[in-house]
Amino acid sequence: MIKAENLVKQFGSSRAVSNISFQVKEGENLILLGTSGCGKTTTLRMINRLIEPDSGSIFLNGVDIRTQQPEILRRGIGYVLQNHGLFPHYTVAENIAIVPRLLKWDTETIRKRADELFDKLKLDAALKDKYPTALSGGQQQRVGLARSLMVNPPVLLMDEPFGALDNLTRINIRKEFRMLDELVKKTIIMVTHDVQEAFEMGDRICLMDKGEIQQIGTPEELLFHPANDFVSDFLNEQRLQLEFKSVLLKEVLPEVEEDLSVWDKMEALLQNKNSQSDEVTLDQLMGAFSRFKKQNNG
Amino acid sequence: MDETQSFWQFVSQQSDKLWSQTWAHIGLTMISLILAIIIAVPIGILIARKQKLSGIILGIAGVLQTIPSIALLGVMIPFLGIGPKPAILALFLYALLPILRNTYTGITEVNPAVVDAAKGMGMNKWQILTKVELPLAFPVLMAGIRTATVINVGVATLAAYIAAGGLGEFIFGGIALNNSNMILAGAIPAALLAILLDFLLSLLQKINLKSIRVAWLILPFTFITMSSFYLLPTQIGGKMLAGFTPEFMGRQDGYLGLKSVYGLGIETVVISDAVMYKAAFEHKLDVISGYSTDGRLKAYDLVTLRDDRHIFPPYYAAPIVRNDVLKKYPELEGVLNQLSGSINDSVMTDLNFKVDQLKQSPEKVAKDFMMDKNLYKPARNGTKGTIRIGSKIFGEQYILVQMYKILILGNTDLAVSTKTGLGGTKICFDALTNNQIDFYPEYTGTGFLVLLKPDIITINQLNGNRDQVYHYVSQAFDQKFNLKWLKPIGFNNSYALMMRREQAQSLSIESITDLTKHLNQK
Structure with missing residues (x-):
C-alpha cells in the first residue's frame, strides 16, 4: 500500500533522515518509534508531502506521490496531530467539516457522517456547537480523530496523537481507539516515543535512531530477536511489560481461543478475582508464559 | 465682534463651515486609512512569510512615523502641491506602521500547529491565509487599524496647514485668533470623530471572519473609499x-x-x-x-x-523701555535711538533672509550690518549696571536684540544680558511690566491692537496712519504701563x-x- 524507498532529508548540516526504506501493507499499523530527533516525524511528514525528501521516493498504491498535487494528495490522507490542531475559531462541527467541504460534500452528507462518527467515538452531540477551547483534552483528541476520519481516507497518519494527554486519559483513549472499527480497516502510520504505546497499537514497529531504521518488525521480533544492541537496550527497561503485551494468549496456551494478549488476560483475571468460572488461573498463565519465554530465548 | 458669543451660538452660526470641515476631515481620514490598509496588510503578510524582510520594512515604517508632520507636508509640496493630495499621502504614511506591525504580529502569532493541521488537511495557501491565518490574526490586525484611525483623525487636523481643509481650520484659526469657541468647534468634533470611528471599528473587530467571503468585505470597502472622495473640498479653479x-x-x-x-x-x-x-x-x-x-x-x-x-495697520518696530530704567541710565535713550531710521523694509527683509534662509547667526548678521553703517564700536566692558533685553522667538527680533547689544556695549559703560525666546507678545510684555527685562522690540500695530485693545471707533480713526498710531501708543503706554516707546527703527513688518x-x-x-x-x- 505504502512503499518508501531510500528517503533522505537534510536540514542544514544535520541529516534528519538518511536513506530509509520501508513498506506498509493495507490495513496494517506501522509505528515509527524513537527518541525525539530520530527522524520519525520527518519520515511521517514526507508521506503527505508536508516535507519533500531530498532524494528517494514514496509510492501510494504503486503511484509516486509526487505525481499528485500536494493539496489533493493530503485530502485523501487522514492526519492527526499531537496538539490536535483544531481551528480555535471554528466550532467542533465546523472543524470536522473542513476536509469534506474542501471535497465539496453537501451539508446533509457531512451532517450524517459527523453524527455517525460522534456516535462511534462516544462524543456528546451537544459538543458540536462548542469551540475547541471548551473541550477537555480527551474530547479534543477525539474530535481531532473524527476530523481525520470524516472522508474515510484509506490511510491515516498520526503524529504523537496521544502526546498531549495525561497518562490516565491516554491509556483509556488508546484502548478505545484500538477497538474502533473505523480504525481497524485502515492503513495507519503512527509516530510515538512511548514504547508501551508502540507495543499496544502497532502491528509492526519501526524503531529509528539518528535518522536510520534500527529494526523494523513485529513487537515480538523486536523483543525476542533484536537486530542489534540499540534495539535491546531501548526495550530493556520495560521488557517484561512489553512481553506481556506483545505475546498473544494463544501462543502460550494453544488450547485457548480468545484473541487477547497475555497482558489483557492478566488484567481481566485480576479484575474478576472472585469468579472461579475461568478456565485458567493467574498462576497457570504465568507458568505457561515463562515456558514460552524459555523456548523463545533458547 | 461680540465677545460674549456662546459656543452654541458660534456653532450654529458657522454650521455650514463646520459640516464641510467635518466631512473633509472624515474624507481625508478614510481615504488615507483605506489606502494604508490596502498597502500595509499585504506587506504585513509578506514580511510574516519572509522574516528576513521584516526588520527592514518595519524599520522604514518606523522612521516615517518619526518625521514631524509639518516637515513631511512641506517636503511634498514640490511634488504634490497643496490640498488633499499631500495630506492624504502624509496621513497614509503615518497609518502604515500600526497596520503593518499588527498584521505582521497577528499572522506570526497564529499557532503553528493550526497552520500545520490546515496544510495537512489539504488546504492550499490561499485557503490557509483567508480561512485560518487572517481570521485568527483579525483581532490584532483590527487593533492596528483602530490605532491608525485615531492617529489619523488627530494628524488630519494638520491638513489645514496645506489647504486640505478639515477641522484643523477651526482649531488653528481659533488658536491664532485667541478664540476659544472656534478652537472648541474644531477640537470637539475631531475628538468625537476619533471616538466614533474607533467604536465602529470595535464592532467590526468582533465579526467572525470565517463566515464572510472576502468579496463581501471588498465591496463595502470600495464603496466607502469611492464615496470618501466626494467629501473632500473641491477647487473650482478660478483665475487665481x-x-x-x-x-x-x-x-x-x-x-x-x-x-x-x-x-x-x-x-x-x-x-x-x-x-x-x-x-x-x-x-x-x-x-x-x-x-x-x-x-x-x-x-x-x-x-x-x-x-x-x-x-x-502699520507695524513699525521700536524698542519699548521701562521709564525707571531710562531715568536711572539717561544715556540709554540716545544710544538706542541711533538705530532709528537705518533699516527700511527691504533692508530688514534682507537681514531676515540671511538668518532664516542662509542660516547665518543673528550675531554675525547684526555685527556685519553695524560695521557697514559705521555704528559699530568695540565693547567698553563697563560695569555700571546691566541692561536686560528681551525678545520674542523669531529671527527678526534676535537680530534687533544683537544690534542693541552692540550699541549699548560700545557706547555706554553698561553690561547687557539677553533673554531671547520669550515666546509671543504676551510673555514678552508681562516680563517687561514685571521688571524681569528692561526693554524689547515691539511693533506699533501689536501694541495698538493686541496690548491696548482700543474700541472700534479709535481703530477706524487711526488705522493706516503710521504717525497717529505711534502717537497713540506712546501716550497710552506712558500713562497706563509707565513704558516708553522710543523712535521707530524704520521698517514696517505688517501684513501684506x-x-x-x-x-x-x-x-x-x-x-x-x-x-x-x-x-x-x-
Whole structure:
C-alpha cells in the first residue's frame, strides 16, 4: 500500500533522515518509534508531502506521490496531530467539516457522517456547537480523530496523537481507539516515543535512531530477536511489560481461543478475582508464559 | 465682534463651515486609512512569510512615523502641491506602521500547529491565509487599524496647514485668533470623530471572519473609499488661488477687510505660514498673506502689493523701555535711538533672509550690518549696571536684540544680558511690566491692537496712519504701563499680500486694487 524507498532529508548540516526504506501493507499499523530527533516525524511528514525528501521516493498504491498535487494528495490522507490542531475559531462541527467541504460534500452528507462518527467515538452531540477551547483534552483528541476520519481516507497518519494527554486519559483513549472499527480497516502510520504505546497499537514497529531504521518488525521480533544492541537496550527497561503485551494468549496456551494478549488476560483475571468460572488461573498463565519465554530465548 | 458669543451660538452660526470641515476631515481620514490598509496588510503578510524582510520594512515604517508632520507636508509640496493630495499621502504614511506591525504580529502569532493541521488537511495557501491565518490574526490586525484611525483623525487636523481643509481650520484659526469657541468647534468634533470611528471599528473587530467571503468585505470597502472622495473640498479653479493663514482668514485687518474694503473676490484656501511662501514659489498659490519683512520674500522672489486703502495697520518696530530704567541710565535713550531710521523694509527683509534662509547667526548678521553703517564700536566692558533685553522667538527680533547689544556695549559703560525666546507678545510684555527685562522690540500695530485693545471707533480713526498710531501708543503706554516707546527703527513688518514677481509684473499688478480689478475682469 505504502512503499518508501531510500528517503533522505537534510536540514542544514544535520541529516534528519538518511536513506530509509520501508513498506506498509493495507490495513496494517506501522509505528515509527524513537527518541525525539530520530527522524520519525520527518519520515511521517514526507508521506503527505508536508516535507519533500531530498532524494528517494514514496509510492501510494504503486503511484509516486509526487505525481499528485500536494493539496489533493493530503485530502485523501487522514492526519492527526499531537496538539490536535483544531481551528480555535471554528466550532467542533465546523472543524470536522473542513476536509469534506474542501471535497465539496453537501451539508446533509457531512451532517450524517459527523453524527455517525460522534456516535462511534462516544462524543456528546451537544459538543458540536462548542469551540475547541471548551473541550477537555480527551474530547479534543477525539474530535481531532473524527476530523481525520470524516472522508474515510484509506490511510491515516498520526503524529504523537496521544502526546498531549495525561497518562490516565491516554491509556483509556488508546484502548478505545484500538477497538474502533473505523480504525481497524485502515492503513495507519503512527509516530510515538512511548514504547508501551508502540507495543499496544502497532502491528509492526519501526524503531529509528539518528535518522536510520534500527529494526523494523513485529513487537515480538523486536523483543525476542533484536537486530542489534540499540534495539535491546531501548526495550530493556520495560521488557517484561512489553512481553506481556506483545505475546498473544494463544501462543502460550494453544488450547485457548480468545484473541487477547497475555497482558489483557492478566488484567481481566485480576479484575474478576472472585469468579472461579475461568478456565485458567493467574498462576497457570504465568507458568505457561515463562515456558514460552524459555523456548523463545533458547 | 461680540465677545460674549456662546459656543452654541458660534456653532450654529458657522454650521455650514463646520459640516464641510467635518466631512473633509472624515474624507481625508478614510481615504488615507483605506489606502494604508490596502498597502500595509499585504506587506504585513509578506514580511510574516519572509522574516528576513521584516526588520527592514518595519524599520522604514518606523522612521516615517518619526518625521514631524509639518516637515513631511512641506517636503511634498514640490511634488504634490497643496490640498488633499499631500495630506492624504502624509496621513497614509503615518497609518502604515500600526497596520503593518499588527498584521505582521497577528499572522506570526497564529499557532503553528493550526497552520500545520490546515496544510495537512489539504488546504492550499490561499485557503490557509483567508480561512485560518487572517481570521485568527483579525483581532490584532483590527487593533492596528483602530490605532491608525485615531492617529489619523488627530494628524488630519494638520491638513489645514496645506489647504486640505478639515477641522484643523477651526482649531488653528481659533488658536491664532485667541478664540476659544472656534478652537472648541474644531477640537470637539475631531475628538468625537476619533471616538466614533474607533467604536465602529470595535464592532467590526468582533465579526467572525470565517463566515464572510472576502468579496463581501471588498465591496463595502470600495464603496466607502469611492464615496470618501466626494467629501473632500473641491477647487473650482478660478483665475487665481489665494492661500491665507488661519489667523489672517478671521481678522478684520485681514481677509475680512479685503472683502469689505476692497471687494476682493478670490478663491481662498487655508494654509500654514510655514509652507505658504514655498507653495507660492512652486506656483501652487498665486496670492499669499505674508509679513512684509519676511526673509522668504527674498528667497522665493515674491513682491508685496501696496495696501492702497490702508486696511493693514502699520507695524513699525521700536524698542519699548521701562521709564525707571531710562531715568536711572539717561544715556540709554540716545544710544538706542541711533538705530532709528537705518533699516527700511527691504533692508530688514534682507537681514531676515540671511538668518532664516542662509542660516547665518543673528550675531554675525547684526555685527556685519553695524560695521557697514559705521555704528559699530568695540565693547567698553563697563560695569555700571546691566541692561536686560528681551525678545520674542523669531529671527527678526534676535537680530534687533544683537544690534542693541552692540550699541549699548560700545557706547555706554553698561553690561547687557539677553533673554531671547520669550515666546509671543504676551510673555514678552508681562516680563517687561514685571521688571524681569528692561526693554524689547515691539511693533506699533501689536501694541495698538493686541496690548491696548482700543474700541472700534479709535481703530477706524487711526488705522493706516503710521504717525497717529505711534502717537497713540506712546501716550497710552506712558500713562497706563509707565513704558516708553522710543523712535521707530524704520521698517514696517505688517501684513501684506504677496505674489510672485514675474506674475505680478506680467499682469501689471502693484497694489491690492490692481489685483481686485484683474480678478473682476471677465
